[in-house]
Amino acid sequence: MTDNKPPRKSMRELRPATRLVHGGTMRSQFGEMSEALFLTQGFAYESMEQAEARFTGASPGFQYSRFGNPTVAMFEERMALLEGAEAARATATGMAAVTASMLGQLRAGDHVVAAKALFGSCRFIVEDLLPCYGIASTLVDGSDLAQWRSAIRPNTKVFFLESPTNPQLEIIDIQAVAEIAHSVGGTLVVDNVFATPLLQSPLKLGADCVVYSATKHVDGQGRVLGGCILGSEEFIMKNIHNFLRQTGPAMSPFNAWVMLKSLETLPLRVMQQVRNAERVADFLAEQKSVERVLYPWRKDHPQHELARRQMSAGGTVVVLDLVGGKEAAFRFGNALEVVKLSNNLGDSKSILTHPATTTHQRIPRATREDMGIGEGMLRLSVGLEDIDDLLEDLKAAADAV
Ligand SMILES: Cc1ncc(COP(=O)(O)O)c(C=O)c1O
Known part of the structure; x- marks a missing residue:
């Protein structure tokens, strides 16, 4: 990758439409205009020492596309710029993002509170899958804040909601639920698919993590599946980074390339x-x-x-x-x-x-x-x-x- 000219303004100082066209772009030595598609499973090292250094983290660079890939990294950076998040991780589907956003944080013995109005697969994760791993869950009427409060147990760790909900278009007060979650040391994950990153910013309203099915508006042209998890650098590094690298729901570089271009017209x-x-x-x-x-x-x-x-x-x-x-x-x-x-x-x-x-x-x-x-x-x-x-x-x- 070549170094771009030092910019007059950082990408985060530019306005959203500009970030969506230019944000995250890394050019190869050829200076291509359209972002390059690195359709490769891995990367060759110049020496045994470099390979070792890449694996210890002493040397920056890519190793294997399950861990990271330049095209996927460009998509992640453009998504982070759009959301105003410090960090983003792409996933193969929206459901991979939802699952990782919860399993990455939870341990056996923890408890989750979620709004009952959820997309069918999201409801399956909360209601059926998590309990298989010793994680209890309670579903509440998301628009009733008293129910969120009364569902709390000493081991409640994660709160989860969609707003607007799929399909009832119920609106849940994100700021209020974030305050409830934080009052007991929990975190709030918001599935923001219906609002899109353009119409609602859950992180600004206090959420700790935002998830997307990028299959929806981000691609927006019915071609590829994808997902994304966004949050602070600390949240992503602590809960998501290693979980995704080791369990492997990586986004294909091809899908990342399609979505990267789609973001320009979002x-x-x-x-x-x-x-x-x-x-x-x-x-x-x-x-x-x-x-x-x-x-x-x-x-x-x-x-x-x-x-x-x-x-x-x-x-x-x-x-x-x-x-x-x-x-x-x-x-x-x-x-x-x-x-x-x-x-x-x-x-x-x-x-x-x-x-x-x-x-x-x-x-x-x-x-x-x-x-x-x-x-x-x-x-x-x-x-x-x-x-x-x-x-x-x-x-x-x-x-x-
Ligand atoms: C609200 C919501 N969350 C998550 C998903 C899952 O996304 P994907 O189909 O990309 O796995 C969907 C898909 O319909 C959805 O509507």
Whole structure:
């Protein structure tokens, strides 16, 4: 890698859009414009002594792509600059990030408190996986701060939440939960997928760790899987760094390269998706077959005030409840042509999901209903299509119900 010219301003002093285009770039001796893809499992040493020094840490440099890779390191640095975090670690998927963010900190005998409104796989980690390793967990109604407090035990160590939640778009008071966690010496991990790093900054609100499925808005074009864990240098080094190196959920350099380039356009994509989502939410709220629309920026969202306080826009996902349950939801989905039926979100293509039969299908119906996921609920991830084509498609679907 060549040294870049000494900069007039450090990358952290430049504005977010500039950081997303230039941040983290390391150029090779060829001075390439587009960041290089180092598709390699490892790195050759100039001598036995250098190999030894790389392994002891006495000499900087890469050893093996499970530990670190230049393309992945560029992605991590760009993510850290975006989040305003001291350190970031990329992972193969969002679930690898969620799992490592908890297992890296927890030991047998510890206890976790989490909001019950979680993405199906996140709920599996908290409810089913952690207890297999002697880590107890309690699920609470995330919007009720008294429940967070009363769930605390002497061995409570980690608090975990998503906000907005998948799919109910429930908003949880991150600052208040962080204060509760810190009052007992615990840490707060926030899954910030729905808000994206652009619309909500959990670390500034007091969280200790932020996790992403980069599969969602970061790639944003439905190509690759990835995840990221961010926090202070101390948090990452103490809890995450070695856990990831030894257990091995490393992000592929190819995926890191795709995501690194995607970050350059993240604000353009997300802000246009937000504008489309606002229009879609208002439009759906006027349709007779739609019983309820949930969108954090609408005044009728139950935690509208809190959303305005801790987010800078309402996000790219709109949720609707249809009169007529599953049958109506299926009729609505089957009538769509522009909006695709799939289960990703944050994509440039609009995507409709029926959580009860897909992403949250594993969860028993009664529990789903307790989480606020009914049979008539649909999650709509709003993409980058022309808004009029989207509204026409949604009108046809609403009429088909
Ligand atoms: C809130 C949330 N967290 C985590 C994940 C997991 O991400 P991945 O599919 O990249 O493992 C998802 C994926 O849908 C999600 O919606």
